[in-house]
Amino acid sequence: MTYPVTDFSADPLYAIIVAGGSGSRMKSDVPKQFLILNGKPILQHTIERFLAASSAMSIVLVLPERDRQTWATLCEEYGFYPASVRVVNGGATRFQSVRNGLSAILADNETGGGLVAVHDGVRPFVSPEIIRNSFVVASQMGSAVTCVPAKDSVRLVGDDGQSQAVDRSRVRLVQTPQTFRLDLFRQAFQVDEQPFFTDCASVVEYAGFAVTLIDGAYENIKITTPEDMLWAATFDSAG
Ligand SMILES: Nc1ccn([C@@H]2O[C@H](COP(=O)(O)OP(=O)(O)OP(=O)(O)O)[C@@H](O)[C@H]2O)c(=O)n1
Numbered sequence: 527m528t529y530p531v532t533d534f535s536a537d538p539l540y541a542i543i544v545a546g547g548s549g550s551r552m553k554s555d556v557p558k559q560f561l562i563l564n565g566k567p568i569l570q571h572t573i574e575r576f577l578a579a580s581s582a583m584s585i586v587l588v589l590p591e592r593d594r595q596t597w598a599t600l601c602e603e604y605g606f607y608p609a610s611v612r613v614v615n616g617g618a619t620r621f622q623s624v625r626n627g628l629s630a631i632l633a634d635n636e637t638g639g640g641l642v643a644v645h646d647g648v649r650p651f652v653s654p655e656i657i658r659n660s661f662v663v664a665s666q667m668g669s670a671v672t673c674v675p676a677k678d679s680v681r682l683v684g685d686d687g688q689s690q691a692v693d694r695s696r697v698r699l700v701q702t703p704q705t706f707r708l709d710l711f712r713q714a715f716q717v718d719e720q721p722f723f724t725d726c727a728s729v730v731e732y733a734g735f736a737v738t739l740i741d742g743a744y745e746n747i748k749i750t751t752p753e754d755m756l757w758a759a760t761f762d763s764a765g
């Protein structure tokens with residue numbers, strides 16, 4: 527893997543890779559971010575995609591406190607020692623994990639300027655091009671939230687259990703990276719956590735900022751349940 531020098535932004539570039547979850551839906555012995563996918567941990571695949579996007583990127587990796595040793599052991603086993611990756615402890619929810627990552631960035635950021643991408647550690651197939659594009663758009667618009675159009679038909683289920691068809695051409699399925707201007711993101715994450723925060727876009731929107739959508743990719747899946755591992759292994763060996 528080469529780490530090309532790219533110069534697409536004068537701003538400091540940060541990435542918060544959230545891997546602080548327990549992976550309950552995967553039902554594996556270790557949290558899914560540590561599972562081995564075609565010869566290396568899922569999290570290593572993901573981090574390498576970010577290192578490939580820019581050699582100027584500072585990465586904050588958020589891990590469950592109890593699993594920091596698991597990751598250190600895996601890094602030794604797979605000879606993975608990226609210099610620009612700092613590890614911080616996760617929180618009880620994704621929102622709290624992102625906030626911990628953000629605090630680590632802000633502690634060292636003297637100017638308050640820069641751009642920050644937040645990405646799920648369990649989306650190992652994100653392309654460096656999508657990462658780079660998210661930074662370019664966020665620098666222009668304040669935010670860049672990756673998404674894809676719905677492929678299936680979509681129905682909305684009401685409280686009475688009845689469902690209604692929705693015009694799927696208006697539906698977008700949201701992925702990560704979700705990239706923001708750091709000043710905006712810092713302000714957004716001062717809100718109190720809400721139960722409907724499922725991603726950073728919902729936080730930023732709640733704080734009153736506009737959300738700009740950018741094109742993601744269908745292969746940029748979030749590894750969530752056991753069948754996702756089967757797909758991922760096939761996709762990775764085909765690519
Ligand atoms: N407290 C949490 C919860 C989630 N995440 C991260 O957010 C991403 C997306 O979350 P999800 O797929 O739901 O992961 P888990 O919470 O680990 O899985 P589950 O919901 O099945 O328990 C993952 O990379 C996960 O590690 C995190 O950093 N901190």
Ligand SMILES: C[C@](O)(CO)[C@H](O)COP(=O)(O)O
Pocket residue numbers: 620646700701702724725726748750
């Ligand atoms: C951030 C996210 O991956 C965008 O699709 C998603 O919302 C995470 O949700 P989860 O409930 O943590 O799986």
